[in-house]
Amino acid sequence: MSRSSKKGPFVDPNLLKKIQKHPAAEAGVIKTWSRASEISPEMVGYSFAVHNGKDFIEIKVTEDMVGYRLGEFSPTRKFLRHGGKIQKDIEKKTADGAAAPAGSKK
Numbered sequence: 001m002s003r004s005s006k007k008g009p010f011v012d013p014n015l016l017k018k019i020q021k022h023p024a025a026e027a028g029v030i031k032t033w034s035r036a037s038e039i040s041p042e043m044v045g046y047s048f049a050v051h052n053g054k055d056f057i058e059i060k061v062t063e064d065m066v067g068y069r070l071g072e073f074s075p076t077r078k079f080l081r082h083g084g085k086i087q088k089d090i091e092k093k094t095a096d097g098a099a100a101p102a103g104s105k106k
Contacts, residue, residue, distance in 0.1 A: 009038040009067075019043060029058060035071025050074035 003010060012034040019027070024045035031049045044063055049056035050070045057074040065073070081087065 009040065010036060011040050012037040016040075016042070019046060031056060032070065035069065035074065037070050039065045039068055039070060041066055052076045 012032070015030070015032055015034060015037055018030050019042055022028075027046055029047045029049045031051075033051045035050060035052075039061055041063075043061045044066065046061050048059045048061065048070060050059055050073065051057075052074045053076050059070070059073045083090075
């Protein structure tokens with residue numbers, strides 16, 4: 001559900017304080033747990049370390065990201081791959097097939 005337009009976008013006040021304190025060049029990486037905070041135009045050029053529940057994922061904010069949330073760029077789940085035993089067999093065959101011509105001598 002989206003936020004009411006009359007309220008305006010949510011930006012964490014602590015993040016705004018940190019941004020106003022330091023210019024983008026000397027700020028370094030700003031750590032934050034506020035995944036719900038929306039990226040505002042003032043944040044462009046800054047680097048944020050957004051917490052995903054386990055680690056901090058570093059994000060460099062660009063103009064294209066304005067209007068999105070910080071949490072959208074810090075995934076909370078790690079995708080391994082689809083499939084099980086059959087998929088492993090297929091990957092093993094492709095790896096063996098790619099390695100065989102390079103190692104064979106004629």
